[in-house]
Amino acid sequence: MLEDTIILMAEDDSGHTGLILRNLRRAGILNEIKHFNDGQKLLEFIFNTNGEVNLPKGKTFILLLDIRMPVIDGIEILKIIKSCPDLQPMPVFMLTTTDTPHEINTCHRLGCNGYITKPIGYDKFIATLENFASFLKVLQVPAIG
Amino acid sequence: MVLDNNSELSSINQNNELYKAFFENNGTALFIIHDKKVILSNPGANKMFGANDLTGRYPPEEFSPEFQPDGIKSSVKADDLINLALDGQPQNFEWLHIKSDGQEFFGEVSLTNITIDGVIMTLAIVMDISKRKAHEQELIRQKEFTKSLLFATPTPVYYKDINGKYLGFNKAAEDFFGLNVELFTNKTVKDMFSDIDADFFTQKDKELFDSPGEKQTFEYKLQNHAGQYRDLVFHRSVFKNNDGDIEGLVGFFIDVTEQKKYAQAIKALIMKSSSKGGLELLDEIAIYLSEIIESSMLFIGIPDSKQQSITMISQHCSIEQSFDKIFDLQDIPCQIALNNKVTIYPKDVQVHFPNATKLKEMDIQGYIGIPLTDHIGKPQGILCAMFQQPLADAEFAHSIMEIFALHISAELDRINLGLEREKLLKDLASKNNDLENIIYISSHDLRTPLINIQGYSREIDKDIQGLGNIIQNQNISQDSTEESFESIQARLNESLQYIESSTAQMDTLLTGLLKLCRISRAPSDIRTVNVNKIITNIIDTLQYRITRFDVEVKKEKLPSCIADYNQLSQLITNLIENAIKYRHPDRKLEININGSKEGDSSIYRIKDNGLGISANHIDKIFELFYRNAKSKKNKGDGLGLTIASKIAKNLNGSISVNSELEIGSEFIVTMPNKKM
Structure with a gap:
């Protein structure tokens, strides 16, 4: 991940958003993180009103998606991103409370690049985000376009 | 002329030993009458009449009834006959005698004249023919008996001579062909029946005559008087004269058309039952049964719980007629059949049910209704056949229908049990689904x-x-x-x-x-519910919010339904609260409530001009904890519609929604209006 890689995060629970942001920062992720509190707003950022990709070409992005969100849920967004040729290479990570095998299966089938469950115990929660941060740091991200 | 009897006798006795032996040892009665008196009799005569000595007596008066069987006075008749004999005309006749002990017997009497000493007398020879007479009478009796037997026997019987010419028919045969016996006499099969393969019968006759010891049996299809082809089984054997020569054949035939149909019907039924089941089988049975009994219309029907209408679950109509699947039971014969009573009108059913318009419309004459009972003998439906022609053989159709009715009842039982099972399974699946939902929710919404x-x-x-x-x-x-x-x-x-x-x-x-x-667990108090009252109460309860958000509620008169008052009230409250919660910020909220009755259901529509729901969310709105994002500031628990849908399901109803984003939503609640 480059220094100027932007992390786009869709998360409807502001409490969770706060905890994730704090822990990513503490784990050394200093990249820009754009937060959206529902899927609709994220899509409005990615696409323009004509449905064309609105992300600057040559830039790198990473997507962090919660699944259960109002209006448009994470799985819908995953579907849309992975079926869009320009966006398909963009890494998409599911970061969610749900851990049903069915859901995990669905997301991988749709082409997610990782599925991470938010643990309830805070120590584990911190450890998970630390590991994830370490991973992000070494991740190679393709540019848009 | 006066004759000394004794001297005459003695002279005959003494003069002719041979004659005496013949005269005295003969079992035949011999006596000579002169001037209405026996002047000489042999021992046979004495024995025959039971008299010690016949001499001096006069049998036509003393040993005869007053009248002969032909009604003529014995004495008068005897005088005539004796006079004719005396006149030289020998007489032979039968005569009814009475012995001295009163016993009657027939004698064959010969009278001739005999001249003794120049005097013409009457010689009477009498033979006792009672035995012969009895035989003759027995023969006549037997003949009469045979005739009556043939007449009475319901099986058609005929006999033919060795040349194949008909000699006779019994009444049953006449009836079968609808022809008089005289028409047949001396005619052959070829003469009488143009449609029969005469060569077949000629061949069969030949076979029988060639092996006369055997009984012959074969099947043949023949048209009866009504032109219907019947399956007949013939049984035939030869009859012979006294000399043992074959004189002809006697045959009878049994109509096995019905038996064949029975057998076929049962076979088909078994075949079908083994390969099919459920309504499909019932449909097949309806078609098949209708064909066998030649009904114009046949159906299997199930009454509603109040026995006011009947729903046809299978039907077969061989006439062109449209039929409602559900019809009223008032004033029609099915009503009787449903009361567990076999109902048969071979004809004129309309006369008995003048108010049954459908019977009139379809021009129905004959009717058979068989109750279908369940496994505990309770009526659960009806098997009904209607005929545009009067029923020729109502008993046959009835029997066949009874057999099928048993199978249909069993099948209905099976279907009902299956439905019950299916409902239980469905309930279970739905509960499982709820449980899974809860687990899913716990894994996410509670974790958050x-x-x-x-x-x-x-x-x-x-x-x-x-x-x-x-x-x-x-x-x-x-x-x-x-x-x-x-x-x-x-x-x-x-x-x-x-x-x-x-x-x-x-x-x-x-x-x-x-x-x-x-x-889910709330006990339900299911009864007829006045929904108008529910709405009025809800408006009262929500009055504060209605006034505050300036909501206009328009309500039409609503039909009642079968439900639990409190639960239904909760359901509708949730819908109205929802409408208020998701009102459109730019316009005054209007809620329209109307309803109608449709079949067994009451339908209520609650329509608003609120935010509406987009197409990709409409499937999710009844899900647990689902909320519209735009109204997050409304602190809903995401349960209103889930509970509403749950209640609808609990009350055997349903709930659905039509909605358009920015226009508004219409929730449609369907509830039963008849008790299950």
Whole structure:
């Protein structure tokens, strides 16, 4: 991940958003993180009103998606991103409370690049985000376009 | 002329030993009458009449009844006959005698004249023919008996001579062909029946005559008087004369058409039952049965719970006629059949049911209704056949229908049990689904606040440590890398807020789940419910919000339904609350409530001009904890519609929605209006 890689995060629970942001920062992720509190707003950022990709070409992005969100849920967004040729290479990570095998299966089938469950115990929660941060740091991200 | 009897006798006795032997030892009665007196008789005569000595007596008067069988007075008749004999005309006749002991017997009498000593007398020879007579009478009796037997026997019987010409027919045969016996006499098969393969019968006759010891049996199809082809089994054998020569053949035939149909019907039934089941089998049976009994219309029907109407679940109509699947039971014969009574009108059914318009419309003459009972003998339906022609053989159709009725009843039982099972399974599946939903919800929606509570308590911990550090280091250094007291305080506040809101969120979720569980388990008090009253009460209860948000509620008169008052009230309250909650900010909220009765259901429509629901969310609105994002500021528990749908299901009803984003939503609640 480059220094100027932007992390786009869709998360409807502001409490969770706060905890994730704090822990990513503490784990050394200093990249820009754009937060959206529902899927609709994220899509409005990615696409323009004509449905064309609105992300600057040559830039790198990473997507962090919660699944259960109002209006448009994470799985819908995953579907849309992975079926869009320009966006398909963009890494998409599911970061969610749900851990049903069915859901995990669905997301991988749709082409997610990782599925991470938010643990309830805070120590584990911190450890998970630390590991994830370490991973992000070494991740190679393709540019848009 | 006067004759000395004794001297005459003695002269005959003495003069002719041979004649005496013949005269005295003969069992035949011999006596000579002169001037209405026996002047000489042999011992046979004495014995025959039971007299010691016949001499001097006069049998035509003393040993005869007053009248002969032909009604003529014995004495008069005897005079005539004797006079004719005396006149030289020998007489032979039968005569009814009476012995001295009163016993009657027939004698064959010969009278001739005999001249003795120049005097013409009458010689009477009498033979006792009672035995012969008895034989003759027996023969006549037997003949008569045979005739009556043939007449009475329901099986057609005929006999033919060796040349194949008909000699006779019994009544049953006449009836079968609808022809008079005289028409047949001396005719052959070829003469009489143009449509019969005469060569076949000629061949069969030949076979029989060639092996006369055998009985012959074969099957043949023949047209009866009504032109219907019948399956007949012929049984034939030869008859012979006294000399043992074959004179002809006697045959009878049995109509096995019905038996064949029975056998076929039962065979088909068994075949069909083994390969099919359920309504499909019933449909097949209806078609098949209708063909066998040649009904114009046949159906299997199930009454409603109040026995006011009947629904046809299978039917076969061989005439062109449209039929409603459901019809009224008033004034029609089916009503009787449904009362567990076999109902048969071979003809004129309309006369008995003048108000049955459908019978008139279809021009129905004959009717058979068989009750279908369930496994405990309770009527559960009816098998009904109607005929445009009067029924020729109502008994046959009835028997066949009874057999099928047993199978249909069993099949109905099976279907009903299956339906019950299916319903249970469905219920179970739906409960399972709910459970899975709850598990899913627990794994996400309950985790969300838990993560916050755990996370922020630990963050508080950290921040307190940070505060401690600041206090500890306060006097030592003014390190700019240290966080400010204020920023930590702000974070602490934030953390506490998250913990608070998360616990509240958790409480809402748990209360909601509990509520939902209670709804699932709530005992229902199912009765006829006045929905108008429910709406009025709800408007009263929600009056504060209605006034505050300036809501206009328009209500039409609503039909009643079968439901639990409180649960239905909760359902409608949730829908109206929902409408208020998701009202459109730019316009005055209008809620329209109307309803109608459709078949067994009452339908209620609750329509608003609120925010509406987009197409990709409409499927999810009844899901647990689903909320519209735009109204997040409305602190809904995401349970209103889930509970509404749950209640609808509980009350054997359903709920659906039509909605358009920005236009409004219409919730449609369907409830039964007849008790199950």
